[in-house]
Structures are given as structure tokens and as C-alpha cells.
Amino acid sequence: EAQVTQNPRYLITVTGKKLTVTCSQNMNHEYMSWYRQDPGLGLRQIYYSMNVEVTDKGDVPEGYKVSRKEKRNFPLILESPSPNQTSLYFCASSSSGGPASTQYFGPGTRLTVL
């Protein structure tokens, strides 16, 4: 089944404790992206990647890191999480990343930083 998977689905952590949220897609998509969803703000892009070893900042990159060493994986790293990073995170992928392309979303990771 074609899908985007994220792990973990739920995570509660404390301020300053490094964490990684994994994202993997099995559709051989070139483009991958991370969003955060907050009430009343919709989804905002954190980082995106056009291909392996090619990443760039989105609208809200502060406090996050990403890497794209393999085409299928795009982990999101929070080196020193803070409470304002408590949010619902989504990974997405699309075949080409072109502006008309459909993005396929993972099920989300709900992160709470205490």
C-alpha cells in the first residue's frame, strides 16, 4: 500500500531533550516536507526537500533540523525542544514537488513538550 508513515504517533517529552520524528514514504517520491498544525493557524511548512541531500527552510524553521540521506526518509530533529514546539506534525510527499502536484500526508505526530 502506498503510504507515508510517521513515528512515533504520540510523544510527550521535556524541555531540552533531543528527539527525532521519523518519516518514510514508499512511493519513490522526490519531494518531502514537514508541517506543523496549530489551532486557528492551519498548516505551516517547517522544511522541505526536493531530493536527496537537497533541503530548504519553510516558513517556520527555527528550532528544527532535517536531513535527507535517502530518498524514502526525511526525519525531523528537535535538538532542544521547547514548550512552544508543542504541536501536531505532519510529513508529506509528492512525486515531483511541482506546484500542481498532490501531496500525500502521513497520519501525524502529536508532540507535547513540558
Next chain:
Amino acid sequence: AQSVTQLGSHVSVSEGALVLLRCNYSSSVPPYLFWYVQYPNQGLQLLLKYTTGATLVKGINGFEAEFKKSETSFHLTKPSAHMSDAAEYFCAVSDRVGVDSYGKLTFGQGTILTVHP
């Protein structure tokens, strides 16, 4: 920078009634337009999109949307609501021009649709 406005953070309808979710965009060049739906505890999935051609676009689950350039709108409709339509709906746009916006979706704030029996 383009923006997307969804009028009404919550919309409530009765089962069988018309569903109308409003979306307006702000862009000098008409963008690509999308509607995504998010069911509880799930990721977003595409309902429909407008890229070019016919301005009335039909999507999944009986939804459709009409691109109106003069009104800079892309409202989502469904003639008869079903209980299973209860979800959050997001309008999104993507620039037709500009390398730096390649692949980037700009989302509206979302509209939660409640369907009453």
C-alpha cells in the same frame, strides 16, 4: 506573498443540507487551488484541485468547487451533507510562478464541519 482565507472556522449543517465552505485567496496571478480534508486522528487527503481548464472541479465523496477569478474564490460545496462528512477542511494554494515557491502549499486556517442528524 500569497494568502488564503477561509471564512468561518466552524460550519454546522443538518444531514441532507447543502454544504458550503468558503475560501478566498490573495495572489496577483491565479494560483493552483486545492481542498484537503482531515478526518479525526488522520492525516490530510486531497479532495480536489484546480490547475487549469474547466473552472468547476469535481472531487471525491460528492464534493465540488468552482474557481472564480473575478472573486478570487474557490468555494467548496456538496449538495447533501452526510454524517461521514464531519471533518476539518483546508483550502490551500500553490504559486504558478516563482522558483522559490516550488512545491510549497500555503494553507488556510481550516473549517471544522459538523453534521447534525
